[in-house]
Amino acid sequence: MSKTRFAIIGAGNIAAAYAAAFKQCPALELIAIADINAENSSKIAAGTNARIYRTYKELYECEPFLNAVIVSTPPNLHEEISCFFLNKGISVLCEKPLCTNLFGAVQIASAALKSSAVFAMASKFRYCRDLNTARDIIGSGTLGKILQVENSFNSTVDMSNRWNSNREIAGGGVLIDNGTHSVDIVRFLIGPIIEVFAIDGGNTSWLDVEENVIVLAKTVSETVATIDLSWGIDKSKPYFVSVYGTDGTLHIGWRESKYKLHKSQDWIIFGDGYDKIEAFTGKLCNFANAVAGKESLLTNIDDALASVVAIDAAYRSLETRQWQPVRQLEVSAITDVNEYSTSALSAVR
Ligand SMILES: NC(=O)c1ccc[n+]([C@@H]2O[C@H](COP(=O)([O-])OP(=O)(O)OC[C@H]3O[C@@H](n4cnc5c(N)ncnc54)[C@H](O)[C@@H]3O)[C@@H](O)[C@H]2O)c1
Structure with a gap:
């Protein structure tokens, strides 16, 4: 049976938890890692056959059999990298927070909706x-x-x-x-x-x-x-x-x-x-099974977007010192992503 082939983009602290989780999931294979810091990539690749790249675009060009990526870079890169892979039909498990602002989060949600690939935000506590x-x-x-x-x-x-x-x-x-x-x-x-x-x-x-x-x-x-x-x-x-x-x-x-x-x-x-490893293994396996069409995601893009909307409202409350409503936003109801660039919902930070 063929394994689900993964790459990690961003080989820092949290990538180490994924590397440990891969060892618990024999049906998955870590085939590649991209990080601007090659030393970080080497640490995560140790003991695996993963190939190392400096950029995620280079990794994509050189890995034609890739099924999915884990985006574990700092948050300001989540939108660019997630959208890149979703647009190429590669499934994406993106670390939290989904994005640094609501507009970017809506862009990811929109790309996920249009893509044939699977998307999830890594909400580890759901697997506790x-x-x-x-x-x-x-x-x-x-x-x-x-x-x-x-x-x-x-x-x-x-x-x-x-x-x-x-x-x-x-x-x-x-x-x-x-x-x-x-x-x-x-x-x-x-x-x-x-x-x-x-x-x-x-x-x-x-x-x-x-x-x-x-x-x-x-x-x-x-x-x-x-x-x-x-x-x-x-x-x-x-x-x-x-x-x-x-x-x-x-x-x-x-x-x-x-x-x-x-x-x-x-x-x-x-x-x-x-149990951190159990949580990371659980989310990795659920995501990989969803990519393979064997089970549903335990946490979907609506859950990810809801977290951004709630945090965005909390920042507005910090600024205004008032209670703020949290809009219930469903990905399928988004018709115009540009609405969120100027909306009162976009970040005021
Ligand atoms: N789920 C959790 O419990 C949890 C815990 C910690 C961090 N995180 C999340 O994981 C993500 C990474 O956090 P971290 O603590 O591992 O950060 P980190 O700084 O330890 O690692 C980030 C890595 O990304 C690399 N990087 C930076 N720019 C890059 C680029 N353009 N292309 C490829 N790689 C690039 C850095 O060189 C670094 O190795 C963040 O979104 C963070 O919020 C989640």
């Missing part, structure tokens, strides 16, 4: 087993009506010398970086976000972009979500998601996940927490 179990528990009604959800991604990372703190490259700071995961998690667990209010949580390194942010979000089911994001504050929380229902409480942790009903004294443990 505990998150899926939690969604089932919530969906079963065991916790009653869900009133509140909390998500926290708090760590201390020095972004001062990385592209992450360069607005032109990253599209913003911690809000677009980690918040992209957050809004997708809330959507996945509870449903569409309809309104957001974002507050700057202060500076810790005095970067040019926001470093610590709190976002309040209201969902279509009237659940209130609190999203707590920081690059500079170590809150050392054991759980990254907590769900509070009328009948019970549920926590998804880094090392353990559990829930408890109000009428009971006992916590029920339902998982071991977050």
Whole structure:
């Protein structure tokens, strides 16, 4: 049986997680890597037969049997590279954030819609087993009506010398970086976000972009979500998601996940927490199976676009200090991409 042939474009930190995931997926083959930094490519290629290129265009010209690419460059390149491959009929798994602004995101969505190839944004938490179990528990009604959800991604990372703190490259700071995961998690667990209010949580390194942010979000089911994001504050929380229902409480942790009903004294443990390699392997296999026509994508272009729209609204809220509506945008409903270049929805950063 022929393997699905992949290339990685951008051989940095996150490419290493994909390289580890490829080792868990014998039906996939990493055949090529493109990076402007050949040393980075060599590190990711070690132990594989992958050929190395300096540019993604050179890679495309030299690899006629390519099925799919993983775009893991800094975000300002996602639109150009994703659209290039989609227009050539090559499937694309693009790292988050989808793009640095809504206009670019709509361009990618439009290219994905027109292409015969498969497109997904790499939303790794969708492939976390505990998150899926939690969604089932919530969906079963065991916790009653869900009133509140909390998500926290708090760590201390020095972004001062990385592209992450360069607005032109990253599209913003911690809000677009980690918040992209957050809004997708809330959507996945509870449903569409309809309104957001974002507050700057202060500076810790005095970067040019926001470093610590709190976002309040209201969902279509009237659940209130609190999203707590920081690059500079170590809150050392054991759980990254907590769900509070009328009948019970549920926590998804880094090392353990559990829930408890109000009428009971006992916590029920339902998982071991977050396993990075499992999540990356899961998303890679699901994407490759979708490319091979064997299964549906667990997360599609509408999910990717929804994350951009919600983050875009959160940036507008930071600017205006007011609640901002989150438009429900479906890729198939986009008739004119140019509308988003001038719309109030395009980034104001
Ligand atoms: N899903 C996650 O949990 C997660 C975690 C970290 C990063 N990311 C995302 O992955 C992407 C990459 O992040 P990273 O931390 O690996 O960054 P990185 O800086 O470590 O790696 C980026 C790589 O892209 C290369 N590159 C730059 N311009 C290029 C070009 N024109 N063509 C080819 N290669 C080019 C760089 O040389 C570098 O090797 C970003 O979108 C980031 O947001 C996702």
